[in-house]
Amino acid sequence: MTRSNLVGGEMLNWSDLHPADARPACTGAAATALLTAALQPDDAVLIAGPHAAELITAVAAAVTSVDLLVRSAPDAEELAEQLETTKGEVFCGSLDRFAADEPGGAAGGAAGGAAGGVAGGAVAGDGYHGYDVIVALDGLDRLVGPDTAGFSWADGLERLLGRLRPGGRLLLGAENAFGFERLIQPDITAALPRDEDWARDVTDRAPAGLKPLQAALHDAGVAVTQTYAVFPALVQADVALTSVDGFAAVVAARAVATRNEGPTLMDPYRVVLDAAAAGLALELAPAWYFVIGTETPAVLPEESVPGGDGVLLEEHLLTALRCDDQAELRRVIPEYVAWLGAGGAGSPDNVIRDGSSYRLFGHAQELDVVEHLTRFARRALESGSRQPWPAAADPHALTARLASMAGITVPEQEFTPDEVVRPRGSAEQLTTVARLADELAHASARAILFEGTVSGIRRSRPYRVGHAVMNPARVIRRRLKRVLKKVRR
Incomplete structure (x- = not known):
């Protein structure tokens, strides 16, 4: 039976599972896919830090036993009740108080029962061999509470590695202190301290940047098997990629743009794609996963990035717009409309063009030809893309111009100010204003x-x-x- 144990440094009036003014526990399809790829049925697992309840229960159902280390006392009680039929224990407190000689239910159950287990666990000593897998996808920053001072990120990593058996696997997450959010998020309230941002020495935080993190892992004697760029955030890992280029960049850009739907400094979708084209998307990713001790797929979830050659139709059309290649527009748009007429379904943002052939990327959309072109027109205007015609923010006029290239007449309609589409990013808005002024x-x-x-x-x-x-x-x-x-x- 799972039970809750206080190890010291626990937070009695706090919840990471149900935060009032803090980040939620980490979750997401990429996190689930990583655990599915890395875990084996006979593993003894330690999950350290705030992870969503559904993530924890999925792990518990897939392995022999699982222990938890959380800092919140209410969370510990809630999780102990949910895992009542699971072999393992819930430890409540800070990582610095979770000593190496602490009883370990999962580790002992798998490797040290003969050494004198306590409640199905094992004490440190000759019979203690540690955990097969340690999961810390939320990182190390939220493994301690405000009572802990002077406990650095390197100390936390050393403490976790000390609980790992020889040849064990570590799944570690880390947030980027200078990622895409710093470039696209203008909300000044995001800079205000939250309840969890208590005063701690800056040296207690994770190293800032991918290369410093990789160097810190190397200094700790850790050989990283796989490094993933995580999008759109560590607490909402929708997709994780080992390289961010081609269609993978499009998937990452969509994830970031979806998370930043309000006013932004720059168009999130465009920023990610431009960074990928410059080879900087991995370093600017919102977060990373480091996999130690096991091989995992290059893309998580595996089906999230399409295979094959080609280019996103939207990108091809935007390039033609930017360089005033109206001949290419007049050639490609009729091809695309003909493909739609032959049974194809998809707007330019989820259709791949390979030579003169087209295929769907993602889910089909139940729209007619003009609606597909309108969707592209709106996205082009929202991105602040340059147009070969006089600048305007009327998607109907742009749609009519594009449709005419395929011999389609779009009925005129009365212009209303509500139809004006402004670029999403402040930078693109200023560019549009400058173009209009010119x-x-x-x-x-x-x-x-x-x-x-x-x-x-x-x-x-x-x-x-x-x-x-x-x-x-x-x-x-x-x-x-x-x-x-x-x-x-």
């Missing part, structure tokens, strides 16, 4: 030139002669109209 300046200059030309014509001798000749005829014509009107009455 077009307005050019239009004003042309108007001044035209007005000067007309004024010059009016001052010319031929114009004045013609005006003198024609003016009497106009006067007579107006008078005749008035006379005829009176006669009719």
